[in-house]
Amino acid sequence: xxxxxxxxxxxxxxxxxxxxxxxxxxxxxxxxxxxxxxxxxxxxxxxxxxxxxxxxxxxxxxxxxxxxxxxxxxxxxxxxxxxxxxxxxxxxxxxxxxxxxxxxxxxxxxxxxxxxxxxxxxxxxxxxxxxxxxxxxxxxxxxxxxxxxxxxxxxxxxxxxxxxxxxxxxxxxxxxxxxxxxxxxxxxxxxxxxxxxxxxxxxxxxxxxxxxxxxxxxxxxxxxxxxxxxxxxxxxxxxxxxxxxxxxxxxxxxxxxxxxxxxxxxxxxxxxxxxxxxxxxxxxxxxxxxxxxxxxxxxxxxxxxxxxxxxxxxxxxxxxxxxxxxxxxxxxxxxxxxxxxxxxxxxxxxxx
Ligand SMILES: [Zn+2]
Numbered sequence: 265x266x267x268x269x270x271x272x273x274x275x276x277x278x279x280x281x282x283x284x285x286x287x288x289x290x291x292x293x294x295x296x297x298x299x300x301x302x303x304x305x306x307x308x309x310x311x312x313x314x315x316x317x318x319x320x321x322x323x324x325x326x327x328x329x330x331x332x333x334x335x336x337x338x339x340x341x342x343x344x345x346x347x348x349x350x351x352x353x354x355x356x357x358x359x360x361x362x363x364x365x366x367x368x369x370x371x372x373x374x375x376x377x378x379x380x381x382x383x384x385x386x387x388x389x390x391x392x393x394x395x396x397x398x399x400x401x402x403x404x405x406x407x408x409x410x411x412x413x414x415x416x417x418x419x420x421x422x423x424x425x426x427x428x429x430x431x432x433x434x435x436x437x438x439x440x441x442x443x444x445x446x447x448x449x450x451x452x453x454x455x456x457x458x459x460x461x462x463x464x465x466x467x468x469x470x471x472x473x474x475x476x477x478x479x480x481x482x483x484x485x486x487x488x489x490x491x492x493x494x495x496x497x498x499x500x501x502x503x504x505x506x507x508x509x510x511x512x513x514x515x516x517x518x519x520x521x522x523x524x525x526x527x528x529x530x531x532x533x534x535x536x537x538x539x540x541x542x543x544x545x546x547x548x549x550x551x552x553x554x555x556x557x558x559x560x561x562x563x564x565x566x567x568x569x570x571x572x573x574x575x576x577x578x579x580x581x582x583x584x585x586x587x588x589x590x591x592x593x594x595x596x597x598x599x600x601x602x603x604x605x606x607x608x609x610x611x612x613x614x615x616x
Contacts, residue, residue: 265553271562272575276552279446293439294566296449302504308452309503312496313350316431320353326383327355329431332420333384334358335365335373336537338435340521341511342500346433347380348518354433357423359415360388361538363596368522369537376519387419393482395597396475402604405468406551406611408597409544414486417455417464422485425493432497436506438463441559455497457488508533508563527587529556530578542587549584550608557582 266275268288273280281289313329320328331346331354333339346352356377365373377384389397394411401410420432437453438446446463447453455463470483500506512533515521523532527542534556535541545555561575570578594601 268562270572271565272558272572272579273562274552274554274558276554278552290441290562291566293448296439297505300449305503309498309500310350312431312498313352316496317352319430323428325428326353327427327429328352329354329433330420330424330427330429331356331382331433332359332416333373333377334416334537335369335376336535337508337512337515337521337533339537340372340376340515340519342433342435343377343380343382344515344519345500345504347382352433354382355423355427355429356382356384357420358384358386359412359419360386361409361412361415362388362391362394363539365537366524366539368524369539372521372536376515376521379519385423387415387485389415389485393475393478395599396478397473398597399599399603399607400473400475402547402599402607403611404472404614406547406608407544408540408547408593408599410468410473411486412538413464414470417460418486418488420497421455421460421495422489424495424497425489425491430494430496432495434497434499435501437499437501440501440506449502452502453499456495459497460488507567527589528582528585529560530582531560534560540589540593542589543593545583546587546590547608550605551612553584554579555583 266282267273268282268291269286270291271288273288273290275282283292317328320326329346329352331339331343333343333356335358343354343356346354358373373386389411397411398408401408404410424430424432432455434455437449439449439451439453453459470480470487474480474483512523516523522536524536525532526535528545541556549555557579561570561578564570565572565575590601590604594604
């Protein structure tokens with residue numbers, strides 16, 4: 265398998281390309297970050313925040329921004345930064361994937377917004393519908409996470425519209441990982457309907473995943489709201505350097521955010537918010553022959569933390585093992601392992 269000569273990203277990552285030196289498009293995009301005038305970007309950010317603080321004041325709205333929150337390291341940091349660093353008053357909105365969370369994940373989800381004195385909405389769906397959507401997601405795209413990946417985008421948009429909170433603060437820009445429809449650092453990426461379709465939907469529309477026995481209107485929470493409304497959904501990583509380890513440091517010390525060892529990687533702070541991320545890694549492995557350690561190790565090479573040789577050893581150890589979490593997933597979703605394997609493999613043939 266061909267890999268980037270600088271990091272270890274493989275040619276199978278959707279949307280990747282390589283230049284004549286064999287260096288991948290993700291590495292090249294991330295080289296830009298070094299040249300930014302971060303002070304200037306901070307000024308731009310502060311102007312935006314000021315504008316929406318005033319907007320809330322004029323409208324008599326308590327909330328001047330909205331933060332989509334999973335309890336993971338990125339959204340915990342965004343929330344901390346919004347409140348403590350930038351003095352905002354966010355409404356916190358959680359699209360809960362409805363899988364049973366570990367005690368640590370539940371703590372991170374519910375206690376951190378409270379600690380920051382934020383108001384918090386947690387939205388979730390029932391088990392049967394979730395299971396049907398998971399199965400359909402595997403069938404159509406070889407990924408059971410369709411409902412979650414859509415819900416985290418559409419729920420905040422619906423709340424922004426209905427509660428008149430135009431400003432949303434997101435974290436890591438897609439420039440950082442460059443896949444289907446990703447944006448460049450120069451774009452100052454923002455979320456809107458077009459962005460949602462490109463980055464979140466990635467070609468899979470609600471029509472395609474409607475499970476048998478359900479009506480189209482059942483998918484309403486997963487659809488972009490119709491009609492005009494003001495939205496300014498920015499990515500914090502475009503305005504300050506995005507250093508995940510530094511973020512983890514801040515949220516563990518300042519907020520008591522809990523780390524956890526999640527199967528499939530060598531760090532203890534990634535994807536703590538989903539019990540079935542290892543299952544998703546397993547599907548990724550089945551489809552593309554790489555998983556989360558390849559991704560993490562590539563980032564760590566770019567940041568000068570590990571060598572390429574060390575990365576290859578980590579991949580050997582962590583990627584491509586059937587996760588123990590698959591047993592719990594099968595039990596919770598009632599999708600048999602046989603169906604899981606068969607549908608994941610068949611989805612690849614359909615997409616080719
Ligand atoms: Zn690379």
